[in-house]
Amino acid sequence: MSEQRVGDVDEGTLLRRIFAVLEGSSAAIVGPGDDAAVLRTPGERVVATTDTLVHGPDFRLAWSSGTDLGFKAAAVNLADVAAMGARPTALLVALAVPESMPVSFVEDLAGGLRAACDELAPGCAIEGGDLTVSDTLTVAVTALGVLEGEPVRRSGARPGDVVAVAGALGAASRGLQILFGRFRDATGTPVPVDLDTLSAGERADLAAQLRPAPPISLGPIAAAAGATAMMDVSDGLVLDATRMADASGVTLELSSRLDADALTGGEDHALLATFAAADVPAGFRVIGAVRPRASASVTVGGVVPTGRGGWDPYRDWDAARG
C-alpha cells in the first residue's frame, strides 16, 4: 500500500489525525476546535511572540524529520517567551503543507511540537492552529506565556552588571556546518545524515541544530533572580549582544575565552541576561560585564569584533531547498 499523502485526505481527516497526537494535552478554558482558544492569564498580562520555519531558508527535509521540525518550531518560540522572564503556556500553530507530503510527516510534526512542550516547558500545550495547503512547507508558531513579575526587556542592562548566559553557544552553528559540509552530494543537494560517521560531539552539535533544547525554565528563574535585561541568542552572541547593548545604551564587554563558534554561531537560543553580580542564578555562567556606553556596542577581550556573524536569511539564502 502506498503511503497516504496530504492531498489524498480531506481537511477534517487530517485534523482528526493531528488532534489524536495532541489528545489530552490541552490545559485551556477552551482548547482546539472552536473559533478560538480561551487561555488563563493570571496577573492580567500575556506574553506573545511568533516565529516561522520555512522550507528552504530554515530547514531541509533531507536532514530534518517531521519530529525534528515540530520540536524546533516550538523550541525557538518557547525561547522567546522565556527570554521575557515568562512561563510558556500555549502554542498556536499555522501549518501550510504541500499536498505531496505524507500524512505521517504531519503527524510527526505535531508529535514534535508536543514533545518540545512536554520536555522544555511542561504545562504548555498546542491550543489552536490552522491548516492549509501550500507549495512551500511553512510552520508558523505563536507562543503565549504568563509572568509572575515584571517582563525582562533587552533594554535594562546597567553599568556594573555582569553578562551571563544559560544554554549552549555555537553548537547549533557547528551542526549546520556539519550538514552543509558533509551531507550534500556532488551537486550540493542535501542527502540524509549517516550518524555512524559522526563522533559523539558531532552528534550533539547536530542535535543542537535540528532539535534545539534551550533552557526555557531558566527564563522565569532569571526574572525572579532580578535579571535587568534578557533576550535569546538566535542570531549569534555578538550580534544579539550588540542589540542588547544598543537597546540599553551600554557597552557589553565579553570574555576573551569565548571561541569563534560561541561568538558568531546562531540558532542556539541560549538566554543572554544581565544581573547584579550577586544575583546570577544557578544555570547561568558569567561571560562578561556591562560598562558605560563607549564607542563600541560590544568588545571581546577588550577588542571590537570585526565580523558580527549571525544568520540573515535575506543575505544568505541561496533559494535551494532539498
Add this chain to the structure above:
Amino acid sequence: MSEQRVGDVDEGTLLRRIFAVLEGSSAAIVGPGDDAAVLRTPGERVVATTDTLVHGPDFRLAWSSGTDLGFKAAAVNLADVAAMGARPTALLVALAVPESMPVSFVEDLAGGLRAACDELAPGCAIEGGDLTVSDTLTVAVTALGVLEGEPVRRSGARPGDVVAVAGALGAASRGLQILFGRFRDATGTPVPVDLDTLSAGERADLAAQLRPAPPISLGPIAAAAGATAMMDVSDGLVLDATRMADASGVTLELSSRLDADALTGGEDHALLATFAAADVPAGFRVIGAVRPRASASVTVGGVVPTGRGGWDPYRDWDAARG
C-alpha cells in the same frame, strides 16, 4: 529607477519600513521590537486564534493588492475572536515573502493590516511579528482578544432559541465567482480587475471577497446580549451551521428565504449566533430556529440541503497561483 525588491534590502531595513507604517498604533505594555510582546488581559483570560492566507489556494496577486491582502488577513482573524464574544486587542503577523516582491507591497500589506484594525476593531494593533523569505507568499496572523463575560462557544445552542446572523451572506462567494469567471485570460491566468465593467452590486461583492468587513464589534455585543452559541461563517452557512448543530446536539432549522449564495457561499465571516427570542440584539437578523436534535443537523425550509457547499482547499485548489 527600478522598484526596490525584498531581496535588495536587508531584514533590518525591511523591518524599519514596516514599523514606520505601524508607528503609533501599539497599545501594549511591550510592543514590537523585543523578544515578545506583553499585552494586557483584564479578567485573566485571553482569546487566541490563528489563520493563514497562502498565495495560490487563498489569493491571487493579479486580483489582491498588498492592502487588500493585509486587510483580509486581519479581518478573518478578528472575526474568529469576535465569534467567541471577545474584543480583539492584538495581532501578531508571521510574514513569509519571496525576494522578488516589491518592498512597497510589504508596506501596503502592513498598511492593510493596520487599516483593518482601525476600521473593524478600534484599539487592536499589530504588536509583534516575524519576517522571513519564502518561495510562497504566506501571511499567518494570530489574533488575541479579551472577554467581558464568558466565552460564547459553538456548542451552546438550545432548542427554543432563534438562529440569527450579522453581516453579509453570499457576497464574498459572488465576488470570487466574478474574479474566476470574468478576470482570467484564455489560458485561465488571472488578469487585473477592470472595475469599469462592473455594476455597483458587483463591486460590492468583489470588495466582500477581497477586503471583507465582518461586524467585529457585534461579537461582544452578542455575548453581552446572552448569545447561547456563536461562530463565524467562514465555509458557508449550511456547513458552518452543521458544525454548530453537531457541537450543540440540536437541529438548526433555517429559513426558506435564504438563497443559494447565502446558504453555500464561504468567506463572508458573518457572525452566526443563537439567542433566546427576546435577546436578539440590533445588527442581527433572525434566519431560523433551534429544535431538538432530529436526524438532520440542518434543514432549510424544512428540507435537508443536499449540497453543503463551503470551500475546502484540500479538495478545490488546482495548484495555480497567478
